Every structure is written in C-alpha cells, then in structure tokens.
Amino acid sequence: MANQTASVESQFLRQISKKFLNWSLLRQIMSFVLFIGLWSIIVVAVDYFHQIPTPKAVFLALFELPITVVLINILKSFFRVLAGFFLGIVIGFPIGVAIGYSRVLKNLIFPAFEMIRPIPPIAWIPLTVLFFVHIESQIIFLTFYGAFFPIVYNTMGGIAEVDIRLPRAAMSFGLERKLMLWKVILPAAMPQIFTGMRLAMGITWILVVAAEMMANKGGMGYYVWYNHTVMDYPHVVLGMGIIGLCGAICSIGINFVGNYFTRWRRIF
C-alpha cells in the first residue's frame, strides 16, 4: 500500500518535472557551457597554448570589431560563394541531367570527370592564375569548381536512380516524351539533386576562405589571414566564428528551399 502511494507520488513528480523542466533542452545548453569551459581550461592549462585567445578575450574583441570593414568582407565572401554556387548550378545541373539521361553522353563525359574529380579543388589554385587574369574571377572560378562536382554527380545519380516504374507509368498515361524529364524524372530526382546542392554550398565556403587567404582581395578568409599576420588572434577566432555563421545561414537557406521543393517527402 505504502509502495503504491510512493509510486503515484513519484509519477506525479515526474509529470511535473516533464512539464516545467525540459531536461533534453537543458542538456543541450550544457553542451555549449561545457565547450566554452573546456576551451577556457585547455588554453590556460596547456603550456604552449598560451597564445590561443580565451573565450573571454574573443568576447571582448567583439566590441572593438571594425563593423564596416567586417560587413564589407562578409558581403564580398557571400558574393563569391553565391556566384560560384549559382554558376555551379547553371553549368553543373544541365550536365548532370544530360549524363544522367543519356548513356552516350555519359560514356563521353563521365570517365574524364572521374579522372579529374579526385583532385582536391585547392590544388587547382596555381592553374586558375593561367585561366583568369582578374583575381576576382579566379576566386569565383574556384568556388564554382567546388560546387560543380557535387551538383553534377548528385543530379546524375538522382536521375539514374529514378524508379523505372514511374516513367513507365507516365508513358502509359500518354505523357509526351519531351515532357517526361520535366514532369516525372526531375521531380523524382529532386531529393538527391538538393543533396548535391547542400554539399556544394558547404564546399564553396571552404574554397572561398582558402582562395581569399591567398588572394589579398578582401573577404572573410582574408580578414582571418590578415589578423593572423598581425597576430591579433582574438579577431582571428572571431573571423572564424563569422565564417561559420555565414556558412550556417547559407545551409539553412538551401535547406529551406530544398525542403519546399521536396515537401512531399517530409509530411507525415
């Protein structure tokens, strides 16, 4: 009897705590606190880490951030990322569709792509100087290049993996062949096409930072690199944080668009 009341009470308590204390959320907040805490401790505790700025130093550096300079750099990086990304779509998407759709074109194009693809995009930096005179074009080319392969490969893969019964059904219903791509193949391949775009967006940010560090033409990569050369490490870390934030904003954006176009997959 006593046992029973106890269990009822504890159940009651559990319900209350469920209602007012979201443990899951608390643990997630703890994750941030732990991260900052570990960062502070390691920087102080490990002897040769003493040049690494503490969280506090980074926070204080926030107040002396040259806002206009940083904003201009952010815009420059954003412009380069988006230019490369959209060029990647404009050029990569049709190629992906073509080699996903046509065996002949795939035979002609794919093997050469397979040869080039394993070369990390950054290794192209020396050659880009030969392709383009303007440094701006060189940077955009690199970001484009980073976006290109994920878009091509995922578009191609998405199209190749469309369930054959779908175009067959559409054919039976009398859909004109020239509409097949637009009405059936692309919608069916859309989830993987957007996977490619998400990957591409991530890679363009990696490349824009690398290119800007080398190019001396502004942008957040340059901002980080410049502060490194003047040994202002709190601002280096701040710059890193801003780059991360920009990348996150871009991936949220692309996710939003992607989820809209593939909303039929997510609703349950």
Next chain:
Amino acid sequence: MSNTNQESEVVFKNVGKMATFKKTQTVILKDCSFTVEAGKLNVLIGPSGCGKTTVINLIAGYERPDLGRVLINGRPISGPSWERLVVFQETALFPWLTCYDNVMFGPLARGVMSKESAHQETVKLLTKVGLEDFRDKYPSQLSGGMQRRAELARALINQPEVMLMDEPFRGLDAMTRKLMQEYYLKLFEETGATHVFVTSELEEAIILADNLLVMTNKPSKIKKVIEVALPRPRDWSMASSKRYLDIKAEALELLHEEAVKASVASGKLDVDLASGYKKPE
C-alpha cells in the same frame, strides 16, 4: 473518349523472351501461347520468378517479345499506351503529387479531357475508392491499402481496355488484403474491361478469376487454363463451395508438379528461382 469500355482480347502467339541478368542469359518465356479473354478477369498464377511480370510488361508494351507476337484485338502491341494500364507491385504513385493530382495525371497528360471534367471525374473516382477525404494527401501519408486504391483510381480514370494488375496486393497485411480483394471484385464487376491479374496466392487467384492461367517454371508457358465458373458477384463465402475446392485441388496439383520440377532442375529443394537459374539443357 468513349464512355463504354471496349473489351479487348490479348493473344500471345509462340512468344519467346530472354533476359540477361548478371551476364547470364535466361530464357523466361518459351513458345508461350495463350489468350487473355476479353471482358474477363484473367488471373496468372505460377511459381515465383516464373516470368509473370514479364507477361505484364509485354502486354503493357514496356518490353517486346524476342520471338512470336503479342496481339491486342489482332494488332501487334507497339508500345505503352493508356489503353493498357498497369497497377504495379507495391505502389508506383508519383510521390511528389497529391492523391488528387496523381489521378488527374493521365487525363491532363493526354489532354483528352477539359480540366473541369477531369476534376469531376477525379472527385467521382476518389469517392468511389473511398479516398475523398484524402485527396490532398501525398502518397507517403497514405496507408498501403489507400495507396493501392489511389492507384486503382489513377488507372481507372483513363478507362483502359486492359487493366494489368501486377501482384497489386502484395505486402499488404492479411485483413487489408482481404478488403482490397473484395473492393477490387466490386470494381471489376461494375466496370468491366479486360483484366489480367498476377498473383502467387492461389486462394486470391481462384476467388477473383474467371480464367485461371497456371504458368510453368522458366522457361515458362501456360500449363493450363482453368475456367473458374463461380457465379458473380463473388464473395469469400464461395471459398467453401465444391467448385472452389475442386479448382483449388487441381491447381495445387499443377503448381506442385512445377515446384518439384524446379527443385529437381536446380538440384536443391528451393522453389524460389527468382534469379540465377540457368535453363538445364
């Protein structure tokens, strides 16, 4: 578009069909001749992997025979057409379209109906299959049974002359399956047209069929056509009638013979020859 379903007859004349799977050539159909009777529910039954889906693909026009001819009303089948529509194994609804848009797809693709009359017809059919409240749901939001019914509606709106049902109720749970069978029987008995229904379930086959076409193992042909001749409208109470039991016994014996042959041919007691089975010379 006419409102009466023209009843079409499909004839296989000495059809041969090969398939290449992992560089192994397999003869699927050999010298296969039979008639799909017009306006009847013709059920194809046979051991799994015997080429039932190939027969469906040949009638649908997705594949062509390597030998022999497949004729519809005396004309050879030249390609896919809305006159011969398939309801596939599992669902092949367009997942990015709502239930309603899936059903509208056929009429709009061919441009044979005005949007308004297609709309009316769609609403009518969705009501008929009991999905009027689910018209704006995507296929992923529907249960297995609902998906099959949506697919039936998507095919029926085109008033096909031949309906090809490729194990349409496979993967449904026993209760849903039974409901779908009753549902399908009602639809068939109301709408007519020529139906080809593929299944590997004998009881389902007998209760649905006018003609039961028993297939052999690969290389397949039709071993025997059994006329079921149970009265329509059908229901499951007929499963205890003498006629039903006689047919069941006969068909079981035919299928058993095939199973034994298959196990002898492959050298093991495994009836499933879905892949990798080479024809013994």
